[in-house]
Structures are given as structure tokens and as C-alpha cells.
Amino acid sequence: xxxxxxxxxxxxxxxxxxxxxxxxxxxxxGGGVAITGSIEAVKKLxxxxxxxxxxxxETQLNREAFVDKLxxxxxxxxxxxxxxxxxxxxxxxxERGFRPHLLVYDGLxxxxxxxxxxxxxxxxxxxxxxxxxxxNLNEAFRVLIxxxxxxxxxxxxxxxxxxxxxxxxxxxxxxxxxxxxCDLKAEVVGxxxxxxxxxxxxxxxxxxxxxxxxxxxxxxxxxxxxxxxMKGLQVRTGKYRSSDERHSTVxxxxxxxxxxQAVDMILKQRH
Amino acid sequence: xxxxxxxxxxxxxxxxxxxxxxxxxxxxxGGGVAITGSIEAVKKLxxxxxxxxxxxxETQLNREAFVDKLxxxxxxxxxxxxxxxxxxxxxxxxERGFRPHLLVYDGLxxxxxxxxxxxxxxxxxxxxxxxxxxxNLNEAFRVLIxxxxxxxxxxxxxxxxxxxxxxxxxxxxxxxxxxxxCDLKAEVVGxxxxxxxxxxxxxxxxxxxxxxxxxxxxxxxxxxxxxxxMKGLQVRTGKYRSSDERHSTVxxxxxxxxxxQAVDMILKQRH
Numbered sequence: 001x002x003x004x005x006x007x008x009x010x011x012x013x014x015x016x017x018x019x020x021x022x023x024x025x026x027x028x029x030g031g032g033v034a035i036t037g038s039i040e041a042v043k044k045l046x047x048x049x050x051x052x053x054x055x056x057x058e059t060q061l062n063r064e065a066f067v068d069k070l071x072x073x074x075x076x077x078x079x080x081x082x083x084x085x086x087x088x089x090x091x092x093x094x095e096r097g098f099r100p101h102l103l104v105y106d107g108l109x110x111x112x113x114x115x116x117x118x119x120x121x122x123x124x125x126x127x128x129x130x131x132x133x134x135x136n137l138n139e140a141f142r143v144l145i146x147x148x149x150x151x152x153x154x155x156x157x158x159x160x161x162x163x164x165x166x167x168x169x170x171x172x173x174x175x176x177x178x179x180x181x182c183d184l185k186a187e188v189v190g191x192x193x194x195x196x197x198x199x200x201x202x203x204x205x206x207x208x209x210x211x212x213x214x215x216x217x218x219x220x221x222x223x224x225x226x227x228x229x230m231k232g233l234q235v236r237t238g239k240y241r242s243s244d245e246r247h248s249t250v251x252x253x254x255x256x257x258x259x260x261q262a263v264d265m266i267l268k269q270r271h
Numbered sequence: 272x273x274x275x276x277x278x279x280x281x282x283x284x285x286x287x288x289x290x291x292x293x294x295x296x297x298x299x300x301g302g303g304v305a306i307t308g309s310i311e312a313v314k315k316l317x318x319x320x321x322x323x324x325x326x327x328x329e330t331q332l333n334r335e336a337f338v339d340k341l342x343x344x345x346x347x348x349x350x351x352x353x354x355x356x357x358x359x360x361x362x363x364x365x366e367r368g369f370r371p372h373l374l375v376y377d378g379l380x381x382x383x384x385x386x387x388x389x390x391x392x393x394x395x396x397x398x399x400x401x402x403x404x405x406x407n408l409n410e411a412f413r414v415l416i417x418x419x420x421x422x423x424x425x426x427x428x429x430x431x432x433x434x435x436x437x438x439x440x441x442x443x444x445x446x447x448x449x450x451x452x453c454d455l456k457a458e459v460v461g462x463x464x465x466x467x468x469x470x471x472x473x474x475x476x477x478x479x480x481x482x483x484x485x486x487x488x489x490x491x492x493x494x495x496x497x498x499x500x501m502k503g504l505q506v507r508t509g510k511y512r513s514s515d516e517r518h519s520t521v522x523x524x525x526x527x528x529x530x531x532q533a534v535d536m537i538l539k540q541r542h
Contacts, residue, residue: 132405134440141431141440159452160412169405169412173448180447181430181440 010269015051015204019215022238031069037260039074051204054082057156057190059126060105083200085155085190086111100124101143126155127171144182156190192224216240223250281540286322286475290486293509302340306508308531310345322475325353328427328461330397331376354471356426356461357382371395372414397426398442415453427461463495487511494521
């Protein structure tokens with residue numbers, strides 16, 4: 001990408017939001033591997049005058065365990081900088097008096113420790129992976145269909161993701177199954193929900209035009225941020241596909257090879 | 272229902288199509304129980320000059336085993352009178368050169384004995400119940416996403432059904448999950464597909480206006496038959512709910528307490 005193609009938030013830029021999987025690291029056996037140059041790129045951003053937050057739809061681990069994984073890969077990250085769907089959902093549940101029936105991965109359960117789960121009046125699903133059994137999905141369905149006003153929260157709405165060598169169904173597929181069975185529309189907590197991006201902006205105390213989102217997922221990262229008034233940059237790592245650059249509804253404000261290149265261009269522009 | 276509310280196919284009526292579960296019997300432990308008066312009602316129809324066919328979205332048993340179950344309950348039914356999605360799907364697969372990857376209940380597998388299943392170029396899902404594991408659904412998903420033109424056939428598209436004391440997710444929920452993950456639209460084989468109803472009419476050699484469908488499912492039985500040009504009668508047994516009588520899009524041509532009442536009215540009208 002030439003400098004002239006640059007999204008042009010230039011010197012008004014005050015904060016950067018980074019997607020994690022596919023931007024910082026590739027998932028896989030033993031926690032995955034850091035993407036070349038990304039550890040150094042995070043260091044450079046931290047040394048700059050820009051604010052930095054991390055924004056992920058990861059819902060298989062609680063934030064502490066997830067951040068520990070990233071630290072082991074060599075990243076300088078702390079829990080308070082990471083935004084993920086589960087804590088956002090907990091805030092919504094408490095605010096609106098919801099007691100969830102949970103269908104989530106075991107590793108995520110600690111995030112909901114502080115939430116009353118007796119006599120459920122809603123269902124929360126995450127990327128439950130092998131916990132998406134016929135029995136567990138039926139159980140979630142029966143809770144919903146037994147409610148006068150069934151409410152379903154989905155932690156993200158992804159279709160699928162890369163897992164080791166193959167692809168695996170993400171939470172969005174199971175969200176659609178329950179939506180159809182119960183004739184309802186789920187509330188998605190996480191990317192690309194504008195509420196979710198807005199909570200990150202609020203935490204930085206920034207306006208949308210002062211922030212830039214960098215992600216590998218054109219629709220959820222780039223499109224989601226753009227719907228919020230931010231600029232969105234796509235990296236050609238992770239789940240990037242060349243067809244993304246001629247997508248019918250979402251056009252990134254810029255496309256770069258990787259995070260390292262993105263950060264170098266951002267910092268160069270500020271001097 | 273008064274005689275004046277009658278759908279009025281009256282003396283032009285030449286054939287009747289009966290849904291099975293919820294009209295003839297209620298499912299449950301040990302094969303279920305016949306609905307009061309339904310065994311006698313089938314006998315009366317068979318003794319009349321009307322043609323009779325049975326039309327079900329049952330996909331957990333092959334037709335032989337399913338008909339045996341009905342016989343044990345006391346019904347006079349033969350395999351050639353029963354139309355179910357699996358044989359219809361087999362015809363479509365052969366006609367269009369499809370080799371399916373099957374995600375169906377074990378009891379249904381014999382229906383597909385004659386179909387080439389090597390190197391699959393489509394996926395067929397039925398009401399696989401506990402075979403809808405995360406692993407099996409991922410496997411079906413990977414077959415679809417690996418095809419240049421992914422094709423998904425769904426044996427019926429029901430949301431859920433009554434199973435013993437509770438409700439259970441039907442094949443339609445899993446169809447929606449795969450549709451979303453693969454960004455495609457499934458082809459439904461079975462009710463309410465017009466092709467399926469038409470195949471029953473063809474077998475009887477009748478025009479749509481000469482046939483009447485009787486079912487407990489307002490949308491799939493009554494609405495599906497009406498979309499085909501037939502009259503559709505709903506019984507107040509099985510999955511009938513009083514809210515069906517003020518449904519926003521489907522209005523039955525008549526609603527009766529049960530099959531026994533429907534048959535008595537049909538036969539009375541012909542004399």
C-alpha cells in the first residue's frame with residue numbers, strides 16, 4: 001500500500017485498537033505462534049504517544065488465561081487493555097437483571113462467577129466447541145422456549161474459524177440454530193456490535209474519528225469499526241483472503257501486509 | 272366446526288393425504304400411542320372410494336420400520352402408501368448425480384443403500400438427534416466448505432418437535448447453522464416443499480383441487496398443501512396450538528377436533 005492510500009487519520013490519530021488472533025498470533029497447538037514482527041510492533045505502539053487497546057472475540061478462555069497465553073508468546077499485554085465479549089456480557093446481564101443459562105466453554109466460566117445463574121431468564125452462548133452437544137443445545141433451547149420473552153445473547157457471531165489444520169464452526173452457527181428454533185433474534189455481544197466498539201472508545205476517552213481498528217476479519221473488525229465511525233485497516237495475515245479486497249459491502253480504509261507494516265506507517269506519518 | 276365452514280371440495284374430492292405423527296398417533300416411549308378414533312378413521316377412508324396416502328417428515332426410521340411401528344399400533348398401512356423425505360431425496364440425488372455425505376439417524380441409513388456415497392459432492396442432513404455432535408456437524412460443514420458449489424439437502428425443515436415430556440430441536444435448526452456457516456440456502460426435501468406434495472398427487476393421478484391434506488402442523492402440512500393448490504385441514508391434536516387459529520400468514524381451510532371428526536364430515540358430505 002502506498003502512503004497515498006493511507007486512511008488519513010494521520011496526526012488526528014490518538015488511539016489504536018488491535019484484533020488479536022490473526023493479527024498478533026496464529027492459533028494452533030500449544031497456544032499458537034506470534035506473527036513475524038508483531039511483538040516488536042506492539043512495543044513500538046506502547047512506546048508512542050498513542051493509546052492502545054486489544055479487542056478480541058475469543059471466548060474459550062477467561063481474560064486472565066488468555067493474556068497469560070499472549071505473554072508466553074512474548075507480548076507485553078495486561079488484562080486491563082483487553083476487551084472481550086464475556087466481561088461485556090456480564091455488564092449487560094447485571095445492568096438488565098438477567099440470570100443466564102450458560103452454554104460456553106469451561107475455560108470461560110470463571111468470567112461469570114459474579115453473576116446470579118439461578119432460575120435463568122435468558123441464555124448466553126459462546127464458542128462452546130465440543131460442549132455444543134445435541135443434549136446441551138436442547139437444554140439451552142428448552143430454557144429459551146420456556147420463557148415468556150426468550151432472550152439469547154451470543155458472544156460474537158462468527159461463522160467459523162481456523163483450528164489447527166481445518167475449519168471449525170463458530171458460535172454464530174449455533175446462534176442461528178437457536179434463533180430459528182425459537183423464532184427470535186439474538187443480541188450479539190462482541191465484534192461487530194457497535195456497543196462493543198463504543199465501550200473500547202469510552203475506555204480510551206476518544207471519539208471514533210480519533211481511533212483506528214486493525215484486524216484480519218474484514219466484516220467483524222474493519223466493517224464493525226467503520227460502522228462505529230472509526231477507520232478500519234485490514235492485515236493480510238490470519239483469516240485474510242484475497243477476495244476480501246473486492247468484498248461487496250465492506251471496503252477497508254487500507255490493506256497492509258501485516259501489523260509490523262501497519263505500525264511503521266502509522267508512526268512514520270506522525271513525524 | 273359447522274358444516275358451512277367446510278372447505279367445500281365436497282363431491283369433487285378424490286383423494287386424502289394424512290400427516291402421521293400428531294394425526295394418527297402421538298410419539299413417546301415404546302413407539303407412542305394411537306390417537307382416539309384414528310385407527311377407525313383410517314379404516315373408513317380405506318373402505319370409501321377416496322384415494323389415501325400418508326405423508327410424513329419422519330426421518331429417524333426407514334419406511335419399512337416406520338410402517339411396522341404404525342401396524343403395531345393397529346393401523347392398516349402399507350409402505351407403498353407412505354411418502355417420506357428420504358426416498359424423495361434418493362430420487363433427487365440420483366437424478367442430479369449427487370453423492371451425499373450423510374448426517375442422519377442410524378435408523379435411516381438403509382434408505383440410502385443404493386446411493387453412491389464415495390467422494391461426496393453434497394451433504395444430506397436429517398433429524399440426526401444425538402448424532403448432531405459438534406464433531407459430526409463440523410465434518411458436514413467441512414465437506415460443504417470444501418466444495419466449489421456447496422449443496423445442502425435438508426430432510427424437512429422443522430424447528431422442533433415433542434419428544435416424550437419435552438421439546439427437542441429438529442433438523443431445521445441444524446440446517447440454519449450450516450446455511451449461515453457456508454453462506455448458502457439449503458434445499459428442503461419433504462413438507463412443506465411443493466415438489467414433495469406434487470409427488471404424492473402424481474402418485475394418486477390427481478389434480479391439486481381434487482385432494483385434501485389433513486395435518487396438525489399449520490405451516491408445514493396445511494400451508495404447504497395450500498401452496499400446492501390443495502385444501503388443508505388442521506386437527507386439534509399433536510402439535511396444534513390454539514394460537515394457530517389466528518396465525519399471521521396461514522389460515523386452514525378448516526379446523527377439526529381430530530381425524531375421526533374430519534373423516535366423518537368428509538364421508539357425510541359425499542352422500
